[in-house]
Amino acid sequence: MTPPDHRSNRSHPATSFEPIERVANRLVGASFSPHRHDTYTVAVTMAGVQAFNYRGAMRHAVPGQALILHPEELHDGHCQDEAGFSYRAAYVPPSHVQEVLGGAPLPFVTNGVSTNRALVAAACSIVIDCAGGEDPGAYEDALYDLAHAMNQEAGTVAAVKPVNRTAVLQAREFLDTVVIAGARLEQLEQATGFDRWQLSRDFRALLGTSPYRxxxxxxxxxxxxxxxxxxxxxxxxxxxxxxxxxxxxxxxxxxxxxxxxxxxxxxxxxxxxx
The missing domain is CATH 1.10.10.60 (Homeodomain-like)
Known part of the structure; x- marks a missing residue:
């Protein structure tokens, strides 16, 4: 949802990802006509009530919820009352989500709005915490959380794969040597010879946190x-x-x-x- 007076920026989250667009906006006494994007719209309402038609029903998004619109789904947007609303959003390409999920079907959040804690946290990370672009690895971490939280919300059951303990320990040892310089998942993949997204999953499973955190x-x-x-x-x-x-x-x-x-x-x- 991008009104005429929006403020947007483009950041470069990772060398393997094209830039994504983010917007921060307040809407009072105006509305969006029906439109669609070829990306996921990931948004959080900062104040007020955001109302929109989506998949044949009226939806409402308030602070504390995540708004997740699927690519190519028609939607509009308007103020619920005269106070208007403000929101922040990021437009995440499906190809980014596919990088994490490794070819699995794209998750579909049917209602467009969710109170799932993991999904709300991931949306806030993508939209707010990563907006500055000062720490590119943060986007990789937030993208992983977003993709899997959307899968959870959609009820998709991922196949259980064995954990590569050796690669995880190698990754941890590598991270311990680059605390100041930092490292991206691509570098961990090179250091371990193991797929970066599978490594990220296994790292969480064995050590209770992500490589970035x-x-x-x-x-x-x-x-x-x-x-x-x-x-x-x-x-x-x-x-x-x-x-x-x-x-x-x-x-x-x-x-x-x-x-x-x-x-x-x-x-x-x-x-x-x-």
Missing amino acids: YLQYRRVDLAKNLLREGATLADAAYGAGFADQSHFGRTFRKTVGLTPRAWLRSDLFRTIVL
Whole structure:
């Protein structure tokens, strides 16, 4: 859904993916005529109520839900009331989803709106967390979560494949050597000789987190040590491999539950695990 006054940007999430479009918009007293996209429309309503006709019924999307429109499905959009609504959206090509699912049928979220926690979280990651483009690996991670959450919502049962423990351990060892420089799934594939998306699945199955988030945890650990040694917030962010101090602050808070500055003032700062 892209009105005339939208603000959009294009980011390059990965060398193997073409850029995707994102929009942030507020709509008051206007409406979208029926239209369709050749991509998945992944959106979250930031405020108000977003109303739209989709697959023969009126739908409503409010904050806390994920709006997932299938490629080529006709839809419109309008305000539920005079207050209007604001939303953020990303247009994810089906080819990106196919990269993750490895040729499985594209998942179809029938109602177009979901309260599934995993899907809402994945949509927010794609639409909000990855919007800055400062950490390209974040898109790969969010795309994996989105594709599998859509599969779950659609009721698609994926075939169970054996886990490659050797490749996972090789990937973890490789990540431990590139905490500052970082690594993408393509590099992990080269390091292990194993398909990147299958490796991402197996990594989660064996270690309880994704390769991308494992790397973020190690970066936060490194930043903590730098801060304990007296580094400034900016130097700790740079020294641990974060794109900038803002990215460092967001990741630190997601991992620790406190901002770096608040952590420095807390007792946790003085707690060192031996």
